[in-house]
Amino acid sequence: MFTLSEENYLKAIYHLELDTVKGVSTNAIAKKLETKASSVSDMIKKLSEKDVVVYKKYKGVTLTVFGKKIAASIVRKHRLWEVFLVEKLNFSWDEVHDVAEQLEHIKSPKLVNQLDIFLGFPSHDPHGDPIPDKDGDLKTIEKSLLSTLEKNETGVCVGVNDSSSEFLKFLDKKEITLGKQIRVLEKEDFDDSLSIQIDGKKLSISNKIANNLYVQKS
Amino acid sequence: MFTLSEENYLKAIYHLELDTVKGVSTNAIAKKLETKASSVSDMIKKLSEKDVVVYKKYKGVTLTVFGKKIAASIVRKHRLWEVFLVEKLNFSWDEVHDVAEQLEHIKSPKLVNQLDIFLGFPSHDPHGDPIPDKDGDLKTIEKSLLSTLEKNETGVCVGVNDSSSEFLKFLDKKEITLGKQIRVLEKEDFDDSLSIQIDGKKLSISNKIANNLYVQKS
DNA sequence: ATATATTTTTAGACAAGACTAAAAATATTA
DNA sequence: TAATATTTTTAGTCTTGTCTAAAAATATAT
Ligand SMILES: [Mn+2]
Ligand SMILES: [Mn+2]
Ligand SMILES: [Mn+2]
Ligand SMILES: [Mn+2]
DSSP states (O other): OOOHHHHHHHHHHHHHHHTOSSOBOHHHHHHHTTSOHHHHHHHHHHHHHTTSEEEOTTSOEEEOHHHHHHHHHHHHHHHHHHHHHHHTTOOOTTTHHHHHHHHTTOOOHHHHHHHHHHTTOOSBOTTSOBOOOTTSOOOOOOOEEGGGOOTTOEEEEEEESOOOHHHHHHHHHTTOOTTOEEEEEEEOTTTOOEEEEETTEEEEEOHHHHTTEEEEEO | OOOHHHHHHHHHHHHHHHTOSSOBOHHHHHHHTTSOHHHHHHHHHHHHHTTSEEEOTTSOEEEOHHHHHHHHHHHHHHHHHHHHHHHTTOOOTTTSHHHHHHHTTOOOHHHHHHHHHHTTOOSBOTTSOBOOOTTSOOOOOOOEEGGGOOTTOEEEEEEESOOOHHHHHHHHHTTOOTTOEEEEEEEOTTTOOEEEEETTEEEEEOHHHHTTEEEEEO
16 A cells, blocks of 8 residues: 555656656656655655665666556546546536545545446546556557647647646637647747637637647647 | 644544533544544644644543534535445445545535535435535434334334444345335334334344434334 | 542654755766 | 766654553542
């Protein structure tokens, strides 16, 4: 059994491993968890005692197969709960994350299974992120940042890179929601801003936005 | 804000106060929480610092109005989650308690409200216990132990006194569920056992069972 | 009323998890 | 390669919540 704190470390390492080739650095973990590197050092020792990470002093850390399973199960719970909150309890997609951070630590295999059934086996959470299956595997769809699309290319909104409440609310205001089709009308070299077509309307989009929105090219 | 531990102490005191006239004793709390009296002593000091209990050395402890509100909100969450698990996720009534013990500590006012709405504002949990309203008030119905019914009296099953998994499973086996009508056919002086009629069938019930089943006289 | 039993509190210790400051290792730059 | 900068670990401290053992207060029985 893992403590709340251990689970949060495992999840952080899991997410960091997704975009690092080498082991995850102490500093990266500290930054993600808003804690101090010394605290991370301490915890890593405990986690490697429990055989969920491989740890070599000064060399960063890697999840073991077992550790990855644990981490994926927490991510699975997080995302299932987010779906529940949006689909069943009328939360909007910018309100769910903090509650899911709490709910992901509830320990009950039956609860997770039944929730999965109740929600109709969702494959993605409200932010377009894939939900790991029971074995911790996730099927990744190929998605591209909107900023990588060329002029006249089109794609369907499938996810966000930044899922902060601020960004999500901004998208709501602009009526950019997952599932909608976007066509790039113009790319400005000057500031890398985009002119896009969505819902038949023309919209101007800064580079910062285009860098945080995923589309599936179509 | 209160820690997990503090919340559990408040809830324990809340429950113990319901069947004690005087202050709740250190020992009673220790027994309920399966901890040591010395630990209770320590925690009580912290709780009285936070103005949720009134504490006089050696004199037992009482919840303040504020403390009772906190405790009731936890009980409210516990019971709402139990309803959710039974009504929506196909848990049986003997499986929900441990999961609800975890879920009751999730902090999100919106979650509780929306859950309440989603469940249709239930007034009682799967064990027949009343769900405190937003202000922490609960409307108690008058219920009596089955063992207090006289020969030929009838009542409707409305709750259990013992909500252990063992007892609940036993009731399931005998097909005694909340809402069913029971008539006392015979009372044995010898061992205080009962002969009852339920679902048109005759059933023999030990005193231990009759002492743990609540009915509303009809 | 005094002796005995029970309950409650205090004193002191420990584990988990975090922090600061300083030392050690590694990386970068000249 | 040597000097400097950065990262990581260690050492020592703190808080929370728990425990055991012993002291103090209260309750019960003779
Ligand atoms: Mn999230
Ligand atoms: Mn998400
Ligand atoms: Mn319960
Ligand atoms: Mn209940």
